[in-house]
Amino acid sequence: MSLWAVLLAVLALGALGFWLGRRRALGFVAQAGSEVGAVHSRPHQHGVFVAILSLLPALAVIAAWAALAGGLVSREVLASLPEGAVGPSDLERSAFLAEVRGLVRGDYAAAFNAHAEAAAAVWKASATRYAMLFGSAALALGALGALWGWSRLTADFRARTRVERFVMLALVLASLVAILTTFGIVASLLFESFRFFQLVSPVEFLFGTQWSPQTAMRADQVGSSGAFGAVPLFWGTVFIGAIIAMLVAIPLGLMTAIYLTQYAAPGVRKVAKPVLEVLAGVPTVVYGFFAALTVAPAVRDFALSIGISNASSESALAAGLVMGVMIIPFVSSMADDALTAVPRSMRDGSLAMGATPSETIRKVLIPAALPGIVGGVLLAVSRAIGETMIVVMAAGLAARLTANPFDSVTTVTAQIVALLTGDQEFDSAKTLSAFALGLVLFLVTLALNVYALAVVKKYREAYD
Amino acid sequence: MTEAVQTAAPTLWSSPAMQARIRRRYRSERLFKGLGLASLALACGFLLFLLASVILSGWPSFRQTQILVPVSIDAGRLGVTAAEAKADPERLRRANFQGVVQDAVDKSVGDAVPLVSEGAWLALREAVEADPALIGTHKDMWLIASSNLDQLAKGRIDLAAPEGDRPVNDQEIAAWKQLEADGKLRTAFNRTFLTAADSVDPELAGVWGALKGSFLTLVVTLLISFPVGVLAAIYLEEFAPKTRWTDVIEVSINNLAAVPSIIFGLLGLAVFLNTMNMPRSAPVVGGLTLALMTLPVIVIASRAALKAVPPSIRDAALGIGASPVQVVFHHVLPLALPGMLTGTILGMARALGETAPLLMIGMRAFLTSVPQGLAQPATVLPVQIFIWSDNVSRGFVEKTSGAILVLMAFLLAINSLAIYLRNRFEVRW
Incomplete structure (x- = not known):
């Protein structure tokens, strides 16, 4: 049977x-x-x-x-x-x-x-x-x-009453799955992180500047203790996701949104919007392959040509640039929403006073839409620092505290993948540290999301 | 004060200073508009560049170089006669096809350098299994070339480079030129790429295993996330009282939609693998993990679809005596379903392209066989792309791009379906 x-x-x-x-x-x-x-x-x-x-x-x-x-x-x-x-x-x-x-x-x-x-x-x-x-x-x-x-x-x-009571029960159970998932994430991350913090002190993890998670295969190995100071990872994540990627995505995404909402003819908009949607729908592993195969060698050649001798083939710049391009559609659509939410009367008033469209945009629309744009940018940052495949494939694994964009740095997500994809014992400090990193990532993105969503919501209500 | 204003001269628009000012303002206007257009063009240009580079480097993976080799299918070398083969297919399957092909290759093109793929004998086995009467006859066969020869024939290797810097040696190049001159080379459609699973040899590797893994995983994802997501959306939108409890549900759904995907991978690893002891690398675990990730997307899209159904429909149904559950399931749900389906399909497209959470649950496995069931080890297309992109062998660069083309084709098809559904069935009130 x-x-x-x-x-x-x-x-x-x-x-x-x-x-x-x-x-x-x-x-x-x-x-x-x-x-x-x-x-x-x-x-x-x-x-x-x-x-x-x-x-x-x-x-x-x-x-x-x-x-x-x-x-x-x-x-x-x-x-x-x-x-x-x-x-x-x-x-x-x-x-x-x-x-x-x-x-x-x-x-x-x-x-x-x-x-x-x-x-x-x-x-x-x-x-x-x-x-x-x-x-x-x-x-x-x-x-x-x-x-x-x-x-x-x-x-x-009363068959109907009973059947409907059962249907309601099913509906409630289905909506509880979302809570269970959140609870499961928090519980599993906390539990494994707690086990990690029994081996490594939280202070060393959060403020230490040495990251080398190799633990000993045998007890008598030299230099086997491993160092779990995650500051270089946090810096790498911020450097790639919040600095380099945003330097690309904010100006390009904002200007794209401005052009599409204020200047573009309907025909252009009709073509450009789906193109941006396609750009947003490209899987991250494709961006990662592109970053590693095409962008990274170009960045290294450029670094060599301007006289940086030890340029690495895995650079923060290559990963950040491609990640920035990946985020452009996201920033653009958030800015688009924010700009179109500004009441038309404000724009018309400014134009009627004789301001050119660009003056209207810079001095009236953008200040009015700023909270929405900032909220969108925060969401974009949260997405960039949680992005995994691009950094895994293009940023490398060297944990360094450096501000040189041609150097290779590593990020929280890249380390999580590196720590958990080998064949490991599951209770070593090395694998458990991935969960501690995951916990930090979860809390930071959660804080960014909650704050940004609140800002965006408040701003929308102000103009409704 | 008022007098001073009245006596001041009116703005002299034609004065040179004013003209210069206006020119400056118009110039900055044009500049600003140009910047906007340039950034849009840059974004679109990047997409074009990405697509073009993937298509250019991936296209040849659908072509395969083959060598013409006359094979004499000798029953003695094979270890099985035609009559025996007919009686016992299992014995034929284990016969010495490798030896037969090796002899034929040695005789016709020489064995100084490996020119024919190590898996070329599979084609002979396939042919003989289809027609055992071939045993004892001669047959001219087009055999799969080795990866190096394939790359040479496709012109992917820089012949000007010194021998030590290129993956093929001078001997191979000489053999290639000889074969080319003899007319013993051809390029044909690469059936292997679409029907095989992964392999250590680039010329024998294919995407079918990963594609089937993706399919099995997405079936699990769809079966779980669609019903649960729609039911949750119905409860939250139509029935939930405004209490703190439902606020908690709402907030957690909105946040889950923005949680990095790798966190879902950690959840799957900790809960499904380590706590529930489910099999590693299995589509069922991957599907469950992706279902949790897709669920908030579906809930949010379904709620929007329910919200778009006008209240008059609910009022009318309630007015003629339908119960609240009947109102929703008989009247509101059918009207909201196209919107829900569109959201679900877009969620599935996202799940199809997702890599990071599946790496966490061990789907980064090297598998040379096509997965047969939900609990068997499998890999998925994006992970296959990742595995190949890590491979240093030159032939795999082409395969990676080829796999990306397959993935993008599927994503395009799924998204087109969503757009079609939206345009065809969505009602605007």
């Missing part, structure tokens, strides 16, 4: 419940004849009521099956082995289990481990037993639920 077959059977059972419930209610309707209101709910609501009672318990059992069965079977297989057949470590166990699973599925022709052959038989028996157990439980519960629901139907049974 496979999981999918049981699922299909359960769904069929639910459909059958719906049909039976509806038929019974149609019977009530026929009995009542022309008397209005004799049957409280519509026939299909009776049907849905029976189907819900049938599906809910059965699906719950199937969910439990999907979640638990693998672990239960593995435990039984491991328990069936003779003493010392498999090494004690988790890695050896999971390798053995993977082999057994491969044998059962027929991926491997012959067993590598001597015990795997026997274990595969145990696996098969155990998996079949659990499948029978859970499968029959699901079907029985589904049938019982349907029967019980069906037996409760009468002409004045």
Whole structure:
């Protein structure tokens, strides 16, 4: 009995419940004849009521099956082995289990481990037993639920009220997912960071200027302690995301928005807006590839040509420039919103006094739209410092405190990727530090977002 | 005071000072307008430059260089006769095709330098499996060339550079020129690139494995984020009482939409992998992670769509006796659905291009087989691009750009679908 077959059977059972419930209610309707209101709910609501009672318990059992069965079977297989057949470590166990699973599925022709052959038989028996157990439980519960629901139907049974109460419950649960996600992010980051701060003091992490997260492979290695001062990472993040990228994105994005809202003919706007949307929709990994392959060598050649001898092929400038271009559409659309929210009377008044359009824009529109623009820029900064792929591919991993844009620097996001993509033990300070970095990133972007959204909202209300 | 104003001369517009002033103001006006146009042109120009450079370097990945090799399919060398092959396909599958192809290559083009790809024998196996009667006959086959030869034939290697600085040696160049002169080289459509999974050899690597991984991942994402997102939006927009509790939900949704994607990767790693012990690199985990990331986007778009449905519709339905749930599900939801779908499709497009969170949950795996299920290790297209972009081998630069072209084509198709839906079904009240 496979999981999918049981699922299909359960769904069929639910459909059958719906049909039976509806038929019974149609019977009530026929009995009542022309008397209005004799049957409280519509026939299909009776049907849905029976189907819900049938599906809910059965699906719950199937969910439990999907979640638990693998672990239960593995435990039984491991328990069936003779003493010392498999090494004690988790890695050896999971390798053995993977082999057994491969044998059962027929991926491997012959067993590598001597015990795997026997274990595969145990696996098969155990998996079949659990499948029978859970499968029959699901079907029985589904049938019982349907029967019980069906037996409760009468002409004045309030099926609609009950079904709607269930719908409301589903709606509330769905909206709770967002809270659960936020809670999950905060909890997992806090928990792992707490473990990290037991190994490394928060003061050293937040204010130290040495970052070299290599921890020892063996206890007796030299220089194995690792240094977790994250200031160079914070500086690199700010340097690339908030300085270089913004130097590109703010003027270009703002001027683009001004041109599109104030000067451009409708035809130009019609072409330019989708182009900017495409620019915003290009995946970041494409920007990263472009930065690493085309922009970075060009930047290095430029640095060499102006006499900087040790220019690196991974430079802050290349990553920042490309990130700035990536942010242009975002800044432009935020500035666009802010500019169009300025009341038309202000613009007309200024033009009527004889100011040129550019004077109107610089002296009336921009000051009036400034809070909205600033809010948009803050959101853009928050997006830039959380951006990962461009810096991973183009900025490098050297943690340096330097203001030289041709030097390579590293960022919080690039380090998180570097720390977590190797094969690591999961409780070393090295991997845990990624969560501490994630926590800092989350808090900073959260603060930026909350503040910027509040500014933008307040500004919109002022002109509404 | 008032007298002084009255007696002052009127502004003399024709005075040279005033004329100069006006000229200056007009000049700055033109300059400002020019700056605006220039920055717009710069942004558009950058897009064009990016697209052009990707297309130029990625286009050749859809072409493949092949070498003409006469292969004698000898039953003895193969270790299986035509009759045996028909009776036992499994035995044919394990037959010594490598040896047969190696002999043929040694005889016709020489074995001084590797010219034919190490995976070229797969084509022979495919041909013989389709028609076992080929055993014992001769067949002229176009075999996949090695990556170096492929790059040479596509003109991607600077022949003027000294031998030590280029990836191919003089011997290979001589062999290439000889083959070219003999008419034994051709370029054909690269079927491998669209049907294979990853490989260590650039000429054998393809995007199909990653594409299928992307597809499986997005199916999970869609199945979770669309229903949950729409239901959450309905609750918040139509039913939620204005309490502190719903304010908390609203704020957390708005913030989740702006949380960096890599944070969702950390969440997936900590919760799905380390706490719930789900399999690493699996599409189901990637799909769940991306679903959490896409959810706020869908909720926000769906709420906007619900808000756009005029209250008169709700009032009319309530007026003739529908219950609030019936009002929403029978009348408001069908009208808001096109807007919701558009938002969902745009969210899916974002999820398709997302890389960082999937790196966190181990989808940066080197996989030479196409993923078969939701719990099997898989990789996705953007991650494949990232893996290839890290590869120093020259042939992979071309493959990376080729994979980017495939990804961009899919994004373009998805976005066009969203625009079409918006124009076709959206009602303006």
